[in-house]
Every structure is written in structure tokens, then in C-alpha cells.
Amino acid sequence: MGETLMRKWLLGDFGLEVVELTPVAYGADVAAQVWKASTATNVYAVKWSGAGTNTGHQLAAFLADSGLAGVPELIRTTEGGLWSVHAKKRLTITPWIDGLRAAETGLTDEQWSEYGELLRRVHDAEPPHRLRDALPKHSHIDARTPAIADEVARRLETPVGEVAEELAAVWAQYEHVITDLRTNRPPRPDGPRVVCHGDPHLGNVLVDRGLHLIDWDDVIYAPREQDLMFMLGGMGDVGPTTPAQQNAFLTGYGPHTLDQDAIHYYRHVRAFEDVIGWAHQALTGPEETYALAVVKGILSHGLAALAVSAER
CATH class of the missing domain: 3.30.200.20 (Phosphorylase Kinase; domain 1)
Structure with a gap:
């Protein structure tokens, strides 16, 4: 354009x-x-x-x-x-906003607490009933991911090019993880729903004199664990990387008893979306080599590894 x-x-x-x-x-x-x-x-x-x-x-x-x-x-x-x-x-x-992405700069412990306070205010928001009732209850990305997974599998049957061939090898190496993500989804949580950003990792946070949460495309009305999952491990540099950072976020967020079953569910869902989405990008572009590296990280030590290890 x-x-x-x-x-x-x-x-x-x-x-x-x-x-x-x-x-x-x-x-x-x-x-x-x-x-x-x-x-x-x-x-x-x-x-x-x-x-x-x-x-x-x-x-x-x-x-x-x-x-x-x-x-x-x-x-x-x-x-x-x-x-x-x-x-x-x-x-x-x-x-x-003349600031940098938090994924590039990281956050101090004080900023992690500030981010916890910001996300809590989002979750505690009470929009008009008409808007609240119109919010999606399920991820639009999750709904289309199975079809994309089928396409990725077909392409990897006869990979074309170095990146596709390497991805096929990775697919074979982690077949048990990918199969688990496709077929072994935990039960959907039925706890109280709140307004969730849907994708609150540090790639969607800008830092200047304060913190700014951007990219509201994936808003969802869901248990708050939908968002909190991002702060509890497996997200690499776009989430807390130390216990101190995680504790700072949770302190800022304030009192809430985590529903570990809900965390497990949303971690499993997001891992499936990320593995398939980045694999598809590795096959179709742009930045195929970078996308391949992301897939490897998710499967080897990232969200997918964490999601599946919890079931073993």
C-alpha cells in the first residue's frame, strides 16, 4: 500500500x-x-x-x-x-509514543510492579454491559489455528528450501510435543471472566516516562489467567526472566489466587498458536530464518516445552 x-x-x-x-x-x-x-x-x-x-x-x-x-x-x-x-x-x-518496546529494553523490578498495577486496572475495568457482552469469549487466532496446522503439515511432507527442510527436521524431533499440543488440550476453565488484553507480553508494552500497553486487537472476555499466563514463565525475553521480576509483577498486580488449571489451559493454547503461527511464517515468509529460530525456542525451552512438561 x-x-x-x-x-x-x-x-x-x-x-x-x-x-x-x-x-x-x-x-x-x-x-x-x-x-x-x-x-x-x-x-x-x-x-x-x-x-x-x-x-x-x-x-x-x-x-x-x-x-x-x-x-x-x-x-x-x-x-x-x-x-x-x-x-x-x-x-x-x-x-x-516516543518510547522503546519493553521487549528490547527490559523492565526494572519497579517497572514490573508498575506493569502489574496496569494490568490489574485493565482486569478490574467494568465496561458498559453492551460492550462487555460483545467481547469475544474465545480466541479468534485459536479458532483458525487447526487449519493452519494442517497446511504446515502438508508443506512439511515435501519441504522445499533449506529453511523448510530444517523445520521438517525440527518437526520430527519434537513430534511428541506437537502431537500433544494438537490433541491433548486441557479442559477449558470456567472461572469468573474479566476484560483481558489477550496478548500482554513485552512486545506490546512501550516505555517512556511510564508504561503503555498497545495493540488491543486480541481483547477477550476470559478468566484473568488468560493474561497472567504470560507472566509465569516460558515467554523468554518478552516475559519476566527472573523470580524477582515475576514477584515484582505479582506484587504490583495485587491479591489473586491463581487458578493453576486455567494457567495450564491458556499456556497450552498459546503454545499451539505460537508453534503453528511461527512455523507457517517460516514456510511462507517474511523473515523465514528468524521465524524458524522462534519455533525452535518455543519447542525446546519455551512455552510449548513448559505446557507439555506439566502433563508428564
């Missing part, structure tokens, strides 16, 4: 006359494109994405409008909407 067309959309949809537009690399979400857009007076983050659901942006707007610090506001369209749509993808705008 060209710069000229994006400038036209920003002017027509949001009334923003952009003087500088710069593409920004955006993590693992191959369905999204992100730009830094400057006007004569302000700087914005622009995202054009086909991922997630509309309710995620509605919830993020509710939280920001309610004054929840750490959730960026959504800039309204000229007609008062939260997004516009082009080619079946949502175009959303937030103020530009």
Missing part, C-alpha cells in the same frame, strides 16, 4: 494533513502495517490491520476515555468513529 494513498486516507478520514509518513516495523503481526505520521503540530501512530475484532478498539477507547493511564487514546475520524475501513482492514490512529 503506497504512501500517497495512505496520505489520502488520513486526510479524508481523519482530517490529518500529513507532512511526513514513515513505515515502522511491527513485530510478528504480518496482517498489520504501521506508520509514524507527522502533521505540522502532532505525531501519530497509524495502523492498518485486518487482525482481531472491532470490539478490541472499542474497549481500548473506553479504557482510555475512562482515564486509565497506560492505554493510548484513539483519535476519532471526522465523523466521530474509532476507525475507518479500506480493503476490509481497519485504519486506526493513536498519539505517537
Whole structure:
């Protein structure tokens, strides 16, 4: 999608006359494109994405409008909407946060406590019943993962290229883990549901003078363990890496008795999504070699290894 067309959309949809537009690399979400857009007076983050659901942006707007610090506001369209749509993808705008991703900088113990407080405020939020009832109850990524898993398996029957051949070898080495993830899912938890971000790892946290939780595409109404799972091991550099960091987060988060069965369920689900998603990217691009390395890490010592080891 060209710069000229994006400038036209920003002017027509949001009334923003952009003087500088710069593409920004955006993590693992191959369905999204992100730009830094400057006007004569302000700087914005622009995202054009086909991922997630509309309710995620509605919830993020509710939280920001309610004054929840750490959730960026959504800039309204000229007609008062939260997004516009082009080619079946949502175009959303937030103020530009001039900070670094926590996945790159890490967090101090004090910041881990601050992040625990932020996530607790998200979980304790009480949106209007109409919005709450519209929130997804199940992961849209999880729903489409089995079909992608079948495609990956077919491609690996006759791998083409060095990366695919190496991935096929990895698939064979960890066949027992992959089979477990595909066929041995734990029972779905039935505990109390709260507003969950759905993907609160450090790749979605920006750090400047405070912490900012971004990318609300995967919002879900679920037991809070859906989010807390990310803070309890197996996430590498995008989660706590020491007991002190984990304790700092939990101290900031405050009192809650963890449902270990729910943690196990969401860990298992996420491990399956990640293994299959990154394997598919290793086969189809972009950054095939990097995606292959991620798959290896998840299976050998990351979330998948942790999920399956709990069952043995």
C-alpha cells in the first residue's frame, strides 16, 4: 500500500494533513502495517490491520476515555468513529509514543510492579454491559489455528528450501510435543471472566516516562489467567526472566489466587498458536530464518516445552 494513498486516507478520514509518513516495523503481526505520521503540530501512530475484532478498539477507547493511564487514546475520524475501513482492514490512529518496546529494553523490578498495577486496572475495568457482552469469549487466532496446522503439515511432507527442510527436521524431533499440543488440550476453565488484553507480553508494552500497553486487537472476555499466563514463565525475553521480576509483577498486580488449571489451559493454547503461527511464517515468509529460530525456542525451552512438561 503506497504512501500517497495512505496520505489520502488520513486526510479524508481523519482530517490529518500529513507532512511526513514513515513505515515502522511491527513485530510478528504480518496482517498489520504501521506508520509514524507527522502533521505540522502532532505525531501519530497509524495502523492498518485486518487482525482481531472491532470490539478490541472499542474497549481500548473506553479504557482510555475512562482515564486509565497506560492505554493510548484513539483519535476519532471526522465523523466521530474509532476507525475507518479500506480493503476490509481497519485504519486506526493513536498519539505517537516516543518510547522503546519493553521487549528490547527490559523492565526494572519497579517497572514490573508498575506493569502489574496496569494490568490489574485493565482486569478490574467494568465496561458498559453492551460492550462487555460483545467481547469475544474465545480466541479468534485459536479458532483458525487447526487449519493452519494442517497446511504446515502438508508443506512439511515435501519441504522445499533449506529453511523448510530444517523445520521438517525440527518437526520430527519434537513430534511428541506437537502431537500433544494438537490433541491433548486441557479442559477449558470456567472461572469468573474479566476484560483481558489477550496478548500482554513485552512486545506490546512501550516505555517512556511510564508504561503503555498497545495493540488491543486480541481483547477477550476470559478468566484473568488468560493474561497472567504470560507472566509465569516460558515467554523468554518478552516475559519476566527472573523470580524477582515475576514477584515484582505479582506484587504490583495485587491479591489473586491463581487458578493453576486455567494457567495450564491458556499456556497450552498459546503454545499451539505460537508453534503453528511461527512455523507457517517460516514456510511462507517474511523473515523465514528468524521465524524458524522462534519455533525452535518455543519447542525446546519455551512455552510449548513448559505446557507439555506439566502433563508428564
